[in-house]
Amino acid sequence: MKQLFHPEIEDVLPADVFAALGDPIRLGILVSLADCDEVDKARCGAFTELASPSLLSYHFAKLREAGITRSRAEGTVRFLSIRREEFERRFPGLLDSVIETARRDPSVPRIKLDV
Amino acid sequence: MKQLFHPEIEDVLPADVFAALGDPIRLGILVSLADCDEVDKARCGAFTELASPSLLSYHFAKLREAGITRSRAEGTVRFLSIRREEFERRFPGLLDSVIETARRDPSVPRIKLDV
DNA sequence: CCCATGATTCAACAATCATTGAAATTGTCG
DNA sequence: CGACAATTTCAATGATTGTTGAATCATGGG
Numbered sequence: 001m002k003q004l005f006h007p008e009i010e011d012v013l014p015a016d017v018f019a020a021l022g023d024p025i026r027l028g029i030l031v032s033l034a035d036c037d038e039v040d041k042a043r044c045g046a047f048t049e050l051a052s053p054s055l056l057s058y059h060f061a062k063l064r065e066a067g068i069t070r071s072r073a074e075g076t077v078r079f080l081s082i083r084r085e086e087f088e089r090r091f092p093g094l095l096d097s098v099i100e101t102a103r104r105d106p107s108v109p110r111i112k113l114d115v
Numbered sequence: 116m117k118q119l120f121h122p123e124i125e126d127v128l129p130a131d132v133f134a135a136l137g138d139p140i141r142l143g144i145l146v147s148l149a150d151c152d153e154v155d156k157a158r159c160g161a162f163t164e165l166a167s168p169s170l171l172s173y174h175f176a177k178l179r180e181a182g183i184t185r186s187r188a189e190g191t192v193r194f195l196s197i198r199r200e201e202f203e204r205r206f207p208g209l210l211d212s213v214i215e216t217a218r219r220d221p222s223v224p225r226i227k228l229d230v
Numbered sequence: 231c232c233c234a235t236g237a238t239t240c241a242a243c244a245a246t247c248a249t250t251g252a253a254a255t256t257g258t259c260g
Numbered sequence: 261c262g263a264c265a266a267t268t269t270c271a272a273t274g275a276t277t278g279t280t281g282a283a284t285c286a287t288g289g290g
Binding site: 013014015016018019020021022023024027091092093094096097098100101102105107108 | 128129130131133134135136137138139142206207208209211212213215216217220222223
């Protein structure tokens, strides 16, 4: 199984984080993840309402490379989760207000992840 | 005098805000503004350490069009300020954690604005 | 009225981005 | 093994971005 690149959280730069957040689809992925009841149980394939599979894969990579999310493979399925603790340590308080901002805004698409 | 465009704060979208923040020079402008002792007294010309005049103008426009800053002309000089209250009303808590994030990080350039 | 100053605009460029659809990959199950 | 399902990768595209330097536009002062 090919291992996807996850940056060390210390190497993540603020500008890269914000650039990764500067897209409605990626914000949609993020709030959907944040609103998911069960942590670390969100399948990549559950996001198809937001975009085509290949485009989703592109956006997943952007979020992952910006240190925001983690992708974990389990068999043929991949699970996506927010790097909560690490990110909180690196940028205290940031992710909460980002998620709250995105959550409140109707321009951000979102899906219901039934786990 | 040509009037620069400032969006209504209600029209500003989260993704546009984050896209505007996704550049180190613009983050540098923002933290320098935030750390300026006197509000609304920062001349555009005081930022030349961060970039050339024309590039600065480009980045000022990005921040302005994202609803983050306001540009005010006074004679031949322009002053730049953060749209604090409006922005806080539109996206509560966001700007503070963004500024704090940028302020803490050494990758974000900054200048001392002596007013 | 001309000139210097502060700042924006414009034209050009390479680089990156978002998007699409087809192809390759990886693991599962019969 | 071989078909299938879930994802990623690749190649191609048009659009947007960051940057540069030259040109332009105000405004205030001699």
